[in-house]
Amino acid sequence: MKESEHYKGREHSGIKHFLLESYLERLFMIIGQYERRICYIDCFSGPWKETDKNLAGTSIVLSLKVMQKCRDSLRKLGNSVGFRALFVEKDKQAYKKLDTYLKKIQLDGITTEAINGEFHSLRSEILSWCGPRDFAFFFIDPKGWKNTIEVPILTPLLQRQRSEYLINFMYDFLNRALIQEPFQEDMKAIFSKAPDTSGMSPKEREKHLIQLYRDSLKSIPAKNNDRLRSAYVSVLDSVKDRTKYHLVYLTRHPLGIVKFMDASEKMEIVQKQVRAETKQKRRIEATGQKELFPAEADTVTSEDAIDIEVVKDYWLDRLSESPQIFQAEDLADMLEETNWFESDLQQAFKDLSDEGKVINLDARNKRPMKPVHFDKRERLQRIQP
Ligand SMILES: C[S@@+](CC[C@H](N)C(=O)[O-])C[C@H]1O[C@@H](n2cnc3c(N)ncnc32)[C@H](O)[C@@H]1O
Structure with missing residues (x-):
């Protein structure tokens, strides 16, 4: 099975995985130069919508592949780094698949563990698992926002030093709930205040909300002077011209921002090509007509183009x-x-x-x-x- 076939119908997940893979590789190769141990925590690991019994096309397999690759490259440079990976999953069935998979694989220099339960109830356990000293990367990729990406929920993790975070901010989903009365308390927990987007165009609203969320994450009380920095990259719907989610990245290190944006730029190039191919496939499926030329990378809309x-x-x-x-x-x-x-x-x-x-x-x-x-x-x- 070709790698892209694992993402059929969920091409945006393939784009998210591309970013995760290329950033993690850069990160591990830098951190591995001076750390003996690196922790990786997938706080909402799945497997989810996987099409393969070996869990190909999931963040579980992908992250472990990057760890193996970096372990080998670092060894060649004379650095023996031990990786520890923790996967958290609420759903019993998904957890069973995860646990079975992890028990089946033996990875030299990489220890893995799975926990079945709700992320928010497990935050102290996750932090104890990390211990106080080792570098840790947290991947926070839930399906919704309740008890997941709200700032008070993330605060204990964000206060941990020597840590980085990648958070899936499900914009498409959230935007639909923004002004609905039952969700106003949730919005306050996400943005630290009720967002006022009246009079804004859809693009302005999107920019405003992502900025508000980043500011809200960065405003958590810091334990020392090391302030959090953040950047983000947008994953678009596979065919519609709108944002599916923003991947929000947090670090305390300036080089982290530089490397993340470098990985994001590569991701955008891939995203343009994948979207063009997906749109072409859909056209062919709808009309039954083959097209003469291969799909050309999608150009950004004039609203998004950088002047x-x-x-x-x-x-x-x-x-x-x-x-x-x-x-x-x-x-x-x-x-x-x-x-x-x-x-x-x-x-x-x-x-x-x-x-x-x-x-x-x-x-x-x-x-x-x-x-x-x-x-x-x-x-x-x-x-x-
Ligand atoms: C978007 S999927 C994760 C996809 C995965 N990170 C990937 O990229 O392949 C979210 C997963 O989180 C699980 N989940 C949802 N709520 C959770 C919670 N409160 N605590 C832990 N896991 C949860 C879901 O069952 C689902 O498997």
């Missing part, structure tokens, strides 16, 4: 006429604030540099793809007109 002039203005606002050092922390701030990709910022800086409006004082040669090396603490400056 490079806006990115250039943003740069000009950030720069001053005296040299300023730019480093990973600045890049993370910019990505976090705008949700653009690094390539957008690089392109805009290049255009401004070609127009003689900015200069990188530490770039000896022209670097068309990457005019700014944020990891090298380069000095950037706006040029007086």
Whole structure:
């Protein structure tokens, strides 16, 4: 069976898994350079809508594959890292499949455990399982919002140091409940206040709500000065031009934001291709007519397209006429604030540099793809007109 066949009819899950896989790989390879143990916790693991008895096409199998791959790569670099994976599942039948699968596999250097129960009742148990010291990544991918992604529910996990989180914010689902009276208390628990979206267009409302949720997560009382940073990427419906969910990422490390946005950019390229192919398949199924040409990657709608002039203005606002050092922390701030990709910022800086409006004082040669090396603490400056 081809990998894509496991996602037939739920192509958006394939996109989510692409992001999870590519980010986890980057993360484990970085953390594994200096940690002896890494914990991975899938708080709503499934299996769910799986089509294969070996659970292919599920986050369970995918995460374990990434752990095996990174374990091997890290060993080659001389780092012996032990992975611990915990899977939490409420549904008895799904748990049975999960437990049977985990008992069947033996993975060198990776220990696995499954718990049957409700996430919110198991939060203390999950935190004890992690222990106080090891790095932990929490994948929070429920079906709804009640007792799952609400800020008071997540707070104990979010207060844990040395942790990162990927949360599925089911926008499509939530948007439909937003103004319904029975859900107003839930909305307050998610957004820390009742959202007021009156007068907003659907796009403005979506932007406002995702920002509100991120701000609400970041506002939890911190145990020390390490503030939470966040970024997100949108997974679209496989055929309709609307958001299915946003994957919200949280970290305390600037490099985390940079790597997550890098993985998100790759995901968007794949998403465009998968959506185009899915739409083409649906057309063929509906009409019975084969099409002459392969599907071409979907282009974003004009509403979503990034205006490079806006990115250039943003740069000009950030720069001053005296040299300023730019480093990973600045890049993370910019990505976090705008949700653009690094390539957008690089392109805009290049255009401004070609127009003689900015200069990188530490770039000896022209670097068309990457005019700014944020990891090298380069000095950037706006040029007086
Ligand atoms: C969206 S599915 C998970 C999909 C999986 N993460 C993946 O990507 O393959 C959500 C899962 O969470 C389980 N679930 C729902 N509510 C739960 C709860 N309160 N605690 C634990 N598991 C729950 C469901 O039974 C379902 O299997």
